[in-house]
Amino acid sequence: MSPYQKIKQEAYDANMQLPQLGLVLFTFGNASAVDRDKKVFAIKPSGVPYEDLKVEDMVIVDFENNIIEGSMRPSSDTKTHAVLYKNWENIGGIVHTHSTHATAWAQTQLDIPIYGTTHADHLAFDIPCAPVMTDEMIEGDYEYETGFQIMDCFKDKSITPEEVPMVIVANHAPFTWGKDVKKAVYHSAVLEEVAKMAWITKTINPEAPRLKESLKKKHYERKHGKGAYYGQS
Amino acid sequence: MSPYQKIKQEAYDANMQLPQLGLVLFTFGNASAVDRDKKVFAIKPSGVPYEDLKVEDMVIVDFENNIIEGSMRPSSDTKTHAVLYKNWENIGGIVHTHSTHATAWAQTQLDIPIYGTTHADHLAFDIPCAPVMTDEMIEGDYEYETGFQIMDCFKDKSITPEEVPMVIVANHAPFTWGKDVKKAVYHSAVLEEVAKMAWITKTINPEAPRLKESLKKKHYERKHGKGAYYGQS
Amino acid sequence: MSPYQKIKQEAYDANMQLPQLGLVLFTFGNASAVDRDKKVFAIKPSGVPYEDLKVEDMVIVDFENNIIEGSMRPSSDTKTHAVLYKNWENIGGIVHTHSTHATAWAQTQLDIPIYGTTHADHLAFDIPCAPVMTDEMIEGDYEYETGFQIMDCFKDKSITPEEVPMVIVANHAPFTWGKDVKKAVYHSAVLEEVAKMAWITKTINPEAPRLKESLKKKHYERKHGKGAYYGQS
Amino acid sequence: MSPYQKIKQEAYDANMQLPQLGLVLFTFGNASAVDRDKKVFAIKPSGVPYEDLKVEDMVIVDFENNIIEGSMRPSSDTKTHAVLYKNWENIGGIVHTHSTHATAWAQTQLDIPIYGTTHADHLAFDIPCAPVMTDEMIEGDYEYETGFQIMDCFKDKSITPEEVPMVIVANHAPFTWGKDVKKAVYHSAVLEEVAKMAWITKTINPEAPRLKESLKKKHYERKHGKGAYYGQS
Numbered sequence: 001m002s003p004y005q006k007i008k009q010e011a012y013d014a015n016m017q018l019p020q021l022g023l024v025l026f027t028f029g030n031a032s033a034v035d036r037d038k039k040v041f042a043i044k045p046s047g048v049p050y051e052d053l054k055v056e057d058m059v060i061v062d063f064e065n066n067i068i069e070g071s072m073r074p075s076s077d078t079k080t081h082a083v084l085y086k087n088w089e090n091i092g093g094i095v096h097t098h099s100t101h102a103t104a105w106a107q108t109q110l111d112i113p114i115y116g117t118t119h120a121d122h123l124a125f126d127i128p129c130a131p132v133m134t135d136e137m138i139e140g141d142y143e144y145e146t147g148f149q150i151m152d153c154f155k156d157k158s159i160t161p162e163e164v165p166m167v168i169v170a171n172h173a174p175f176t177w178g179k180d181v182k183k184a185v186y187h188s189a190v191l192e193e194v195a196k197m198a199w200i201t202k203t204i205n206p207e208a209p210r211l212k213e214s215l216k217k218k219h220y221e222r223k224h225g226k227g228a229y230y231g232q233s
Numbered sequence: 234m235s236p237y238q239k240i241k242q243e244a245y246d247a248n249m250q251l252p253q254l255g256l257v258l259f260t261f262g263n264a265s266a267v268d269r270d271k272k273v274f275a276i277k278p279s280g281v282p283y284e285d286l287k288v289e290d291m292v293i294v295d296f297e298n299n300i301i302e303g304s305m306r307p308s309s310d311t312k313t314h315a316v317l318y319k320n321w322e323n324i325g326g327i328v329h330t331h332s333t334h335a336t337a338w339a340q341t342q343l344d345i346p347i348y349g350t351t352h353a354d355h356l357a358f359d360i361p362c363a364p365v366m367t368d369e370m371i372e373g374d375y376e377y378e379t380g381f382q383i384m385d386c387f388k389d390k391s392i393t394p395e396e397v398p399m400v401i402v403a404n405h406a407p408f409t410w411g412k413d414v415k416k417a418v419y420h421s422a423v424l425e426e427v428a429k430m431a432w433i434t435k436t437i438n439p440e441a442p443r444l445k446e447s448l449k450k451k452h453y454e455r456k457h458g459k460g461a462y463y464g465q466s
Numbered sequence: 467m468s469p470y471q472k473i474k475q476e477a478y479d480a481n482m483q484l485p486q487l488g489l490v491l492f493t494f495g496n497a498s499a500v501d502r503d504k505k506v507f508a509i510k511p512s513g514v515p516y517e518d519l520k521v522e523d524m525v526i527v528d529f530e531n532n533i534i535e536g537s538m539r540p541s542s543d544t545k546t547h548a549v550l551y552k553n554w555e556n557i558g559g560i561v562h563t564h565s566t567h568a569t570a571w572a573q574t575q576l577d578i579p580i581y582g583t584t585h586a587d588h589l590a591f592d593i594p595c596a597p598v599m600t601d602e603m604i605e606g607d608y609e610y611e612t613g614f615q616i617m618d619c620f621k622d623k624s625i626t627p628e629e630v631p632m633v634i635v636a637n638h639a640p641f642t643w644g645k646d647v648k649k650a651v652y653h654s655a656v657l658e659e660v661a662k663m664a665w666i667t668k669t670i671n672p673e674a675p676r677l678k679e680s681l682k683k684k685h686y687e688r689k690h691g692k693g694a695y696y697g698q699s
Numbered sequence: 700m701s702p703y704q705k706i707k708q709e710a711y712d713a714n715m716q717l718p719q720l721g722l723v724l725f726t727f728g729n730a731s732a733v734d735r736d737k738k739v740f741a742i743k744p745s746g747v748p749y750e751d752l753k754v755e756d757m758v759i760v761d762f763e764n765n766i767i768e769g770s771m772r773p774s775s776d777t778k779t780h781a782v783l784y785k786n787w788e789n790i791g792g793i794v795h796t797h798s799t800h801a802t803a804w805a806q807t808q809l810d811i812p813i814y815g816t817t818h819a820d821h822l823a824f825d826i827p828c829a830p831v832m833t834d835e836m837i838e839g840d841y842e843y844e845t846g847f848q849i850m851d852c853f854k855d856k857s858i859t860p861e862e863v864p865m866v867i868v869a870n871h872a873p874f875t876w877g878k879d880v881k882k883a884v885y886h887s888a889v890l891e892e893v894a895k896m897a898w899i900t901k902t903i904n905p906e907a908p909r910l911k912e913s914l915k916k917k918h919y920e921r922k923h924g925k926g927a928y929y930g931q932s
Contacts, residue, residue, distance in 0.1 A: 047930030104899035200337035231280030433570035464513030666803035697746030
C-alpha cells in the first residue's frame with residue numbers, strides 16, 4: 001500500500017467527477033489533492049482518458065515538481081499546481097478544466113462581473129481574469145510561470161485565494177481550488193454555471209449593473225461569514 | 234407518524250423533481266408545501282444534497298418562522314416562504330431555484346417580456362422583476378424583506394399571485410408558486426423555458442414586439458378562463 | 467378492435483417521439499395521423515402527460531372537427547389540424563410543438579433565413595413565418611383561423627406544402643407536416659436544429675448572407691429532385 | 700471474410716461514435732477509413748439511420764469513386780472523401796458532420812478565430828472557412844469540386860492538412876481528418892467545442908483579440924512539436 005493512498009484516492013475521485021459534471025471533453029482537465037504533512041500532491045497522469053483511469057495511475061509530485069511515486073508522466077500542467085501549493089498554504093486541492101463558458105470568458109480577457117447572488121454565494125468579487133502572459137514567460141518555463149501569473153493577479157487585485165477560490169487565465173482556461181479537492185471540483189462547477197449566467201445576462205442587457213455592495217456582502221456572509229446560517233452546523 | 238406527513242411527502246417529492254427537471258445545480262433550490270388548516274409548511278433543510286435527502290428531513294415551520302417539527306435547520310430562504318404563505322392565502326406551494334435562464338434575466342433587472350403564446354398559456358403579463366432591495370432591507374431581516382419586496386412589486390403592478398404565479402427578484406433568482414407545490418414546480422420549469430425563449434428572441438431581434446392584447450387574452454383564457462377548453466375536464 | 471387502429475398507433479408513436487427528441491416540455495405539443503380513405507385523423511387528447519398516454523386515448527376526428535371515436539377531449543389545436551387536412555390533400559401527418567428555438571424565431575416575427583445546406587437539404591426556401599393574426603381572427607374561431615392563416619401565408623409566398631413542410635406562426639410556434647406523421651416528426655426535429663443554427667449564425671454575423679440559388683437548388687434536388695441520389699433507392 | 704474487414708470495422712466504429720458524441724442528428728454525417736495499400740476506403744452507406752447500421756453495410760470505394768464492394772449506395776459525399784484521400788497522402792480517415800456550432804460558423808462564411816489554448820492545443824491557425832463555390836462548380840460535379848475547394852483553400856492559405864486537420868465549407872458544414880478515422884472523429888468533437896467557445900466569446904466581447912504568436916506556438920508545440928511533453932510517450 002502506498003503511503004500516499006489517501007490523496008491518490010481523493011485525486012482519482014475528483015478527476016472522475018469532472019466528466020460526470022460536464023466540465024471536460026476527452027482529457028481536457030486535471031485535478032490534484034495535496035498532503036500538507038508530506039508536502040506532496042497526487043495528480044492525474046497526462047493525456048489518459050477518464051474511462052481508462054485507475055487510482056494507482058495518480059502520480060505523486062512534490063512542490064519542486066519532482067516525481068516521488070508513479071510510473072506515468074504527470075499532467076502537463078503539474079508545475080502550475082506545484083507553484084500554487086507551495087505558495088498558497090491553505091489550499092488542499094486544485095482543479096483545471098477547459099469548461100465551455102468559463103473558457104469562453106477567459107478568451108474575452110475580461111473579468112466575469114458579479115451580476116447576482118449565485119455568484120455572491122461563493123465569492124464577493126468579480127472572478128478575476130489573469131492577464132495575458134509576456135512572451136518571455138510563455139517561451140520560458142510556461143506552466144511554472146502560469147502559477148506566478150495567477151498569484152500576481154491576486155496580489156494586484158488585493159484578493160486572497162481563501163476569499164476567491166477561482167481564476168480564469170486569459171486566452172487559456174479556469175483554475176479553481178478549495179480546502180480539499182472535492183471543494184475544488186465544486187468550485188469548477190459553480191464557476192461554469194456562473195460564467196454561463198453572466199454570458200446570458202450580458203447578451204440580454206449589455207448595460208446590466210454589477211451587484212450592489214450590501215447584497216454582495218449579505219449573500220457571501222450568510223454562507224461564509226461569522227454568523228453564517230446556511231447549511232447544517 | 235408525524236401529523237405533517239402529507240406535506241412532508243409533498244415537499245420531498247417536489248424537491249426531488251428540481252434536479253430531475255434540470256432546475257438546480259447542487260443545493261441551489263428549495264420547495265415547500267403548506268397545510269392551511271394547521272398553518273404550517275414543510276420545507277427542505279438547508280444545504281443538504283438532493284441525493285441524501287429523505288422525507289423525514291423536511292422541516293415543519295409556521296407562518297411566523299418558528300420551527301414546529303424537525304431536527305435540521307430549514308432552508309436559509311424559509312422566512313420568504315413564511316411571509317408569502319401568511320399573506321397570500323391561495324397558494325399551496327412555493328419553489329425557489331437558481332435556474333440558469335430565469336436567473337440570468339433576474340440579473341438584467343428587467344421584466345421578461347411576454348413574447349409569445351408559450352408564455353400567455355400560463356400568464357397574461359410580463360414576468361415581473363421585483364426591484365433591487367434597499368440597503369436597509371438587505372442589511373436588516375433580508376429573507377423576510379424579500380417576501381415583502383415580492384408582494385410590493387405585485388401591488389405596484391396591480392397583479393395578483395393567482396394570475397401571475399412567478400417572479401424574478403432582481404440580481405437574485407426566481408420564486409414560483411401554485412395551488413399546490415406540484416404546480417409550483419411546474420411553474421418553475423415553465424419559467425425557465427419561457428426565459429430561455431425570450432433570451433433567444435431578444436438576441437435574434439432586439440426590436441421583437443410584445444404579444445398583442447387579443448392573443449394574450451385568447452391563450453390565457455382558453456386554459457384558465459371560464460370557458461376554458463384545454464385539458465380534460 | 468377500432469377501425470382506426472392503424473392511425474391511432476401511428477399518432478401515438480409520433481406523439482411519444484416528441485419528448486424523446488427534446489421537442490416538447492410537459493404537454494406542449496401534439497401529433498396527428500390521417501386516414502385519407504375514411505377522411506378522419508387520430509390526434510392526441512388535450513393536456514394528457516406523455517408518460518400517461520395510451521394508444522387507445524387517441525381521439526378520432528373528421529375534417530369538420532366532429533369527434534368520431536374516443537372518450538377524451540382532443541387537443542385544443544385540433545381545428546387547425548382539421549383545416550390543413552381538408553385543404554392540403556397530400557399531407558398524411560401534422561405535428562405542432564413549442565420547441566425552443568423554432569418558437570423563439572416565431573416570437574421574432576421573422577422568417578428563418580436559408581443560411582446553409584442543412585436547411586436546403588429539406589427545403590429550398592426561407593422557413594415562412596405566418597403573420598400575426600387580426601383581432602377578429604383571434605377573437606373568433608381562433609384555431610380554425612390559424613389553419614387559414616397558414617394557408618394564406620403559403621398562397622402569398624407562392625409556395626406549396628409539398629415543397630415547404632413547415633411553418634412558424636408569429637408569436638406562437640411551429641407546425642410541420644409530411645407524407646405521414648413519422649415524416650412530420652422528422653421535420654419538427656429538423657426545423658428545431660435549423661432554427662438553432664440560424665440563431666447562432668445571426669449572433670456571430672448579423673450580416674451573414676442567405677444561400678445562393680445554385681447551392682439551394684443543388685442540395686434540395688440531390689435529395690428530392692428527379693435525379694435524387696441521396697439515400698437508398 | 701472481406702479483405703476490407705479492418706477498414707469496414709474502423710469506419711463502422713467511427714460512424715457509431717458520431718451520434719454518441721452529439722455530433723449528428725438523424726443521418727447528417729459520415730465517416731470513412733482508408734486502406735493505403737489497397738487504395739480504397741470504407742464509408743457509410745447513404746441515408747441509413749445509425750441505429751440500423753451494421754459493419755457489413757460499409758461500402759468500399761476506390762480513389763476514383765468506383766464501388767469495389769458493397770450492395771448499398773455510398774454516402775452522397777463520397778466523391779469529396781475520394782478526392783481528399785487521393786491528393787492528401789497522409790490522412791487515414793475523414794469525418795463529415797453538420798454539428799451545430801461548426802455548421803453555424805460555416806454559415807457565417809468566416810474563419811473561426813484562434814481565441815484560446817483549447818484551439819491551439821490542436822492547431823496553431825484559424826480554422827479555415829473554404830469560400831463559397833462558384834455556380835459552375837456547384838452545378839457541375841458538386842461533391843468532387845467540394846474536395847478541390849477544400850484543397851485550394853489550403854493552398855491559398857499556405858497550410859497543410861497535417862497541421863490543420865479540419866475545415867468548414869462556407870454555407871455547408873465541417874470536414875475533419877486525421878492519421879486514422881478515430882483521430883478524425885476526435886477532431887470533429889474538438890472542432891464543435893472550439894466553435895461553441897468562439898461563438899460565446901464573440902457574443903460577450905466582439906473585440907476579443909486572437910491568440911498571440913508565442914502562446915499559439917507554445918500550446919501547439921507542447922502537444923505536437925519535437926519536444927512534446929503532453930500525454931504518455
